Amino acid sequence: MSAFLGGKGCQGSAEQGTAGSWEGKGKGKGKGKGREGKGREGKGREGKGREGKGREGKGREGKGREGRDSGNTQAVRGKGRGQYCVGVACVVGVPIGGGLMAYVTVAPPPARGPPSRHRRRGPRPRGGRRLAAGPGGAGPAALIAARGGRGAAMERVVLVTGASGGVGLALCQRLLEEDGRIHLCIACRNEQKSEATRDLILATHPAAQVSTVEVDLGNLASVLRAARELRCRFQRLDFVYLNAGIMPNPHVNFKALWHGLLTGKLLHMLTTAEGVMTQTDRLNGDGLQEVFATNLFGHFMLVRQLQSLLCGNEKPSRLIWTSSSNARESAFSLSDYQHAKGQESYSSSKYATDLTSVVLNRKFNGQGLYSSVVCPGLVMSNMTYRILPVFLWKLLMPIMWLIRFFAKTYTLTPYNGAEAHVWLFKQKPEYLDSLVKYHSCTSGLGRCYVEPRKMDVDEDTAEKLYQKLLELEEQTLEKYHDLLD
Structure with a gap:
C-alpha cells in the first residue's frame, strides 16, 4: 500500500x-x-x-x-x-x-514563482560571429583564453597557414567540427583573402572563434611581422599547420608518361608524379628561390620566431607540415638545397620539408614540441588546376575515380585530403613515429582513412640541412633587424 x-x-x-x-x-x-x-x-x-x-x-x-x-x-x-x-x-x-x-x-518545496509556459532558456552561446577589439579580429574573451587566462583550459589555439582554399580551408572547417571550442587563427597572404576566408568559415560555424593574421610565406619581412603580431596576441600555440605552398608554372612531361606506360611504371608515376611534373622557378624579392622560400624556409622562420609560444607549455605543442608523395631524395641536393639548377623545385622543397620535420623532433621533443608530416594525396584545387585546364580535369574525372580503386592516394576532394591532418589533431604526439609520413587515403568506394609510411630520409642529411637553414636565418635577421623585438 x-x-x-x-x-x-x-x-x-x-x-x-x-x-x-x-x-x-x-x-x-x-x-x-x-x-x-x-x-x-x-x-x-x-x-x-x-x-x-x-x-x-x-x-x-x-x-x-x-x-x-x-x-x-x-x-x-x-x-x-x-x-x-x-x-x-x-x-x-x-x-x-x-x-x-x-x-x-x-x-518542503523550494520558494519560487510560477513557471511560465512560454519562456524557454536557450543554450549559452560559446562565442560570437564577430570577435571585435583584438588584432586580427580576436575579441576580448578570445584573447583572455588564448593568453592562458580565464577559460584557457577549455580551448586550444590553432594556427593554419594557406587557409584560404583547398586543403587548408577544408582543414579549418573539419577542425571546428571536431572541436568547436578551439581558437582558430587563419594565416592568409593578404587582408582581403583573410576576411573572405573568415566569412566562409563563420557561415557554417557561426559560434566559432576565428581570428586572422596576414602573412606571405615567400616574403621574409612579412613572416617576421606576422610572428611579432602573434607573439603579442597569444601566450601559447597548441597546433601550427604549416600548409601553405606553391607550384609555379607546372608542366606535364608527356614523353615520360608514355615511357612509363611502356615500362609498366605508369601507376607509380601517376601516384607520385615522379618524372612527370616539372616547374620553372624564379628568385623572389629576398633573393631566394621562390618555391624553397614559400614551401619551406618561410615556415622554418615562422616556427623559429614562434618558439617561445611552442616550447615549455603545460601540454605538448604540434607542428604539422603538409608534404607530398612527390617528395623525392633524387630531386634534392645539399649543395643546391634551394634547387636553383633543377626543374623539380616542388619535389625538392617537399623532401627538404621531410628532413626539417625529422630534425626538429630531435631538437625540441624535450621541450614539448613535436613535428609530423602529412600528404593530402591528389586533390583538385587551384594548384592542380594550373597543371591542366579545368575542363580537361573534368573530362578525366571518371577515369580518376576508376584509378582510385588502385591508387588510394587519389583523394580528389579537399575534404578527403585533410583526413591525415585531422587524424593527427586527435593523436597523442608522444606515441607517433617522427620518421613516418601520414597519408590521406580514399578507397574506391569513398571511405577515408590514414596510412602511415616510413620516409626515406637520412638523419645526418637532415642535420646538415638544418645547419644551412640556421645560417640563412642569421643572414635574414641581420637584414631585417628593425622588425625584431
Missing part, C-alpha cells in the same frame, strides 16, 4: 485543490480536513476559504496515479491567482503484526 501527501500551506483564492484523494471547497478562512478513505489518510491544507469538508475518493485516488507515482512530486494547485506548491513524499512500508504501517517524510 502506498501513501501520497501533497504540499501544504499553499495559499491563494482557490476554488478547488487536490492532494492525494481529497478535494476541498470554500471561500472563508479556515482549515480543511479530509475524512479517512479506504486505507488512506487525507490531510487538509490552509487556504483563504471557509471550512470545507473532504469527501471520500473512492476509485479516484489521484485520478488513478496511485502505485505508479509513489514517491513522486504531487502538485496542489489553486485556480485564479493562487500560488503553486510542490511536496515530495518518501514512503517506507514496515510490516507490524498482520498489517502495514506507512511512514511518510515530506521535503
Whole structure:
C-alpha cells in the first residue's frame, strides 16, 4: 500500500485543490480536513476559504496515479491567482503484526514563482560571429583564453597557414567540427583573402572563434611581422599547420608518361608524379628561390620566431607540415638545397620539408614540441588546376575515380585530403613515429582513412640541412633587424 501527501500551506483564492484523494471547497478562512478513505489518510491544507469538508475518493485516488507515482512530486494547485506548491513524499512500508504501517517524510518545496509556459532558456552561446577589439579580429574573451587566462583550459589555439582554399580551408572547417571550442587563427597572404576566408568559415560555424593574421610565406619581412603580431596576441600555440605552398608554372612531361606506360611504371608515376611534373622557378624579392622560400624556409622562420609560444607549455605543442608523395631524395641536393639548377623545385622543397620535420623532433621533443608530416594525396584545387585546364580535369574525372580503386592516394576532394591532418589533431604526439609520413587515403568506394609510411630520409642529411637553414636565418635577421623585438 502506498501513501501520497501533497504540499501544504499553499495559499491563494482557490476554488478547488487536490492532494492525494481529497478535494476541498470554500471561500472563508479556515482549515480543511479530509475524512479517512479506504486505507488512506487525507490531510487538509490552509487556504483563504471557509471550512470545507473532504469527501471520500473512492476509485479516484489521484485520478488513478496511485502505485505508479509513489514517491513522486504531487502538485496542489489553486485556480485564479493562487500560488503553486510542490511536496515530495518518501514512503517506507514496515510490516507490524498482520498489517502495514506507512511512514511518510515530506521535503518542503523550494520558494519560487510560477513557471511560465512560454519562456524557454536557450543554450549559452560559446562565442560570437564577430570577435571585435583584438588584432586580427580576436575579441576580448578570445584573447583572455588564448593568453592562458580565464577559460584557457577549455580551448586550444590553432594556427593554419594557406587557409584560404583547398586543403587548408577544408582543414579549418573539419577542425571546428571536431572541436568547436578551439581558437582558430587563419594565416592568409593578404587582408582581403583573410576576411573572405573568415566569412566562409563563420557561415557554417557561426559560434566559432576565428581570428586572422596576414602573412606571405615567400616574403621574409612579412613572416617576421606576422610572428611579432602573434607573439603579442597569444601566450601559447597548441597546433601550427604549416600548409601553405606553391607550384609555379607546372608542366606535364608527356614523353615520360608514355615511357612509363611502356615500362609498366605508369601507376607509380601517376601516384607520385615522379618524372612527370616539372616547374620553372624564379628568385623572389629576398633573393631566394621562390618555391624553397614559400614551401619551406618561410615556415622554418615562422616556427623559429614562434618558439617561445611552442616550447615549455603545460601540454605538448604540434607542428604539422603538409608534404607530398612527390617528395623525392633524387630531386634534392645539399649543395643546391634551394634547387636553383633543377626543374623539380616542388619535389625538392617537399623532401627538404621531410628532413626539417625529422630534425626538429630531435631538437625540441624535450621541450614539448613535436613535428609530423602529412600528404593530402591528389586533390583538385587551384594548384592542380594550373597543371591542366579545368575542363580537361573534368573530362578525366571518371577515369580518376576508376584509378582510385588502385591508387588510394587519389583523394580528389579537399575534404578527403585533410583526413591525415585531422587524424593527427586527435593523436597523442608522444606515441607517433617522427620518421613516418601520414597519408590521406580514399578507397574506391569513398571511405577515408590514414596510412602511415616510413620516409626515406637520412638523419645526418637532415642535420646538415638544418645547419644551412640556421645560417640563412642569421643572414635574414641581420637584414631585417628593425622588425625584431
